[in-house]
Amino acid sequence: MTSESFELSRKHDSYPKSLEDLPHPPETIYGIGNPEALHLPSIAIVGSRRATPYGMAVAEIAGRVAAESGLAVISGGALGCDSAASRAALDAGGTSIIVSGCGADVIYPQTSSDVFQRSIERDGAVVSIENWGAPPRRYAFPKRNGVIAALSRATLVIEAGKKSGTMSTAEMASQLGRMLYAVPGSIFSPQSVGTNELISDGASIICSERDLEMCIALDYDKLRLTEDPDNSEMGRVMSALVASPTRADELANRLGDSVITILGTLSDYEARGMVIRLPDGRYSPSEEFFNTSDRMVVRK
Incomplete structure (x- = not known):
């Protein structure tokens, strides 16, 4: 990836103030692309890496609806629902922000390289709280998930196993007082155990494209x-x-x-x-x- 890099310390005027809501705000945000994208109205769209065809289709719809509603889409850029939502947002002319679990200059996974590159080229950004060149490490991803939740006013969970990184993002969003949307799935699908549980616990249920459009209209004052x-x-x-x-x-x-x-x-x-x-x-x-x-x- 070739574009302008940036570093935002907590004292920097462009440091996202929403990150101060985290129990331990990152001291520095490392990124490539447009740092101002971090201040756009945004929605996090996250889901299973092992997404079903149903989950992939929903992720694509969600990314498109969010972009057409004027929201930036924030995801981890992971295989499955994350990358599908970001691709759809970019295809719809929207802005994509990837929060990486590696260094912002490291593409992981390689299957999402197009999403990382296009996010930067389309006035979005790839950001990380890990230092430049940091490889993927298991402990870094839960911290990354907290940043995804903090940056967004609402988090949409598409498919999630009961114990998964996606659920950790949802839990952090709830702890931070962010809005939580969830897409229901089959009671027989392991990938929908988490989302169905979120709905049972009070998350806004998203059963259709129109449901998401209406939630965005109400919660963001953004008309599609x-x-x-x-x-x-x-x-x-x-x-x-x-x-x-x-x-x-x-x-x-x-x-x-x-x-x-x-x-x-x-x-x-x-x-x-x-x-x-x-x-x-x-x-x-x-x-x-x-x-x-x-x-x-x-x-x-």
Whole structure:
């Protein structure tokens, strides 16, 4: 890999502040690529190295949806779900950040060399808390998993055995207070024991492409659809309503605005046919909104 390398100490202005949430924040981040990518809104997508065809397909969908929603995809770049998600994000024109368990200048595994290289070339980065040239060592990967969880607002777990590196990432995300999404799998599949357990313990269940899109809309205020450039408020309010029909007071609390402001916005949208008020007082996007092509163009 040939690109500009960087080192970010904890005193550096570009050091990701989210890493300070770790019990033992790394003193230095070593990387190749664009250090500013570490400050983009991002989602970690992780899963089994021995992914099933189902897991690989879900990883590809997840990477694409995240990229089309304007999120950087963070993974370990490992064989299986990690690399599949990162490839799909890159193919969709998104940003990929690889957190390596080796030195940032060491490609491991070699089967993911294209993901490492493209992540750097597409304004993303390959980063590590290990020194330059460090080879893969078993003890380094749990530390790496903590960094993946800390860098991301949410972690999506696709396939994971009960005792696995993927589950260690999920556990750290939970400990750090990050959001946790999990994809259900067959009760007979060893690769889904961990994910099914996460769902049982309260992780947001992702059963479809739309489920992931809705979680991102709600948790990131990121609409996968193009927004009206003349009304920035539409992105925040409509993304929340697309995720879940909501009462005006709950919406105001979620978005940090006054109820009067939100009611005024909702009244305007209702007059324009964009939202409807349900019998229980919640507001929901209207059928007209969903069918209006100029507001529903998927980002390419």
